[in-house]
Amino acid sequence: MSLSAGVVIPTVGDRPDQLTRALRSVLDQVYPGRVEVIVVVDGGEVSTVARHVADVIAPSCPAAPYSAGSAVGVACPAGLVRVLPNRRGAGVAGARNTGIAALSTxxxxFCDDDDEWLPGKLSAQVLALTAREGAEFVSCAIEVVYGSRRVPRLAGTANVTAGDLARSRMMMVHSSTFVFRRGALWVDESAPAAQNEDWDLALRAAKRRNIVHVDTPLVRVHWGTSHYVARWADRIAGLEWMLARHPELAVDPRGAARIYGQLAFHHAALGHRRAAGRWAWRAFTTRRGEPRAPIALAVAARLIPARVVLNLLHTCGRGI
Incomplete structure (x- = not known):
């Protein structure tokens, strides 16, 4: 008998086309177990999102009702679909916890509202999770979409450790790939502006037990519509929060230099030249081959705009 699965899709409600794509990709999964889907509206109009969700699921549930309070609650062939307001702290972390608390699976x-699951995603991950004794958490490889480019990002392993996640953020261990046992973990809502809450969750999970990883791209991650990409001050606060919360991130030279280089870049993007220089120097002295240090200095010197750097990296399926 397959384990029941609950899918949490947080949304502000401001990108209905992407939400439609995400929701359909979840409902189109062929999975033998019971599935619940909860769309959590964070700050947007619940009734508007509820009507939109009802339209999306109407082909399989033509009489789908909704209400503005708890919104859609419809038993479809694909599973139960509900729309709820975020009842916890504002932001994606609170929205995800609202969804977790409402599930009975x-x-x-998780699936972000601008991403999509590929066919077979849920079944493949649950099979891998249940095949390993004591496993609690499973991720999978991704395909990054930016403009007309599609770049697969693989981990090269079926086993992700806490050390791996300290050495590298491991982009493929992405929130839209997460599947884990309910009750084992919650999202930390103290993350500033919900920055790095997904990295923190994966790192905490890996400290409990190694993460099972299906190294096949089963999630399509769409870049270019993120609410967070250029919120430099929030990204700085999120990295400082991670360093304070997980001191081991400063131990591995490669991982520490990467974070210092990111801090240098974000400060450079804000025009904080001295802070950018200090973090770039720290990155360089921690690991001389850290490429973000000279990039941050070039941005700080206004030789190249931060946005141009990100566009170039995103075209290659990479981030800063």
């Missing part, structure tokens, strides 16, 4: 899965 054995497993929890």
């Amino acid at each position: 054995e497993l929890v899965a």
Whole structure:
């Protein structure tokens, strides 16, 4: 008997086309177990999102009702679909916890409203999770989409450790790939502006038990519509929060230099030249081959705009 799975899709409600794509990709999964889907509206109009969700699921549930309070609650062939307001702290972390609290399933899965699951995603991950004794958390490889470019990002392993996540953020261990046992973990809502809450969750999960990883791209991650990409001050606060919360991030030279280089870049993007220089020097002295240090200095010197750097990296399926 397959484990029941609950899927949490947080949304502000401002990108209905992407939400439609995400929701359909979840409902189109062929999975033998019971599935619940909860769309959590964070700050947007719940009734508007509820009507939109009802339209999306109407082909399989033509009489789908909704209300502005708890919104859609419809038993479809694909599973139960509900729309709820965020009842916890504002932001994606609170929205995800709202969804987790509302589920009655054995497993929890996340899908961002601008991403999409590929066919077979849920079944492949649950099979891998249940095949390893004591496993609690499973991720998978991704395909990054930016403009007309599609770049697969693989981990090269079926086993992700806490050390791996300290050495590298491991982009493929992405929130839209997460599937884990309900009750084992919650999202930390103290993350500033919900920055790095997904990295923190994966790192905490890996400290409990190694993460099972299906190294096949089963999630399509769409870049270019993120609410967070250029919120430099929030990204700085998120990295400082991670360093304070997980001191081991400053131990591995490669991982520490990467974070210092990111801090240098974000400060440079804000025009904080001295702070950018200090973090770039720290990155360089921690690991001389850290490429973000000279990039941050070039941005700080106004030789190249931060946005141009990000566009170039995103075209290659990379981030800063």
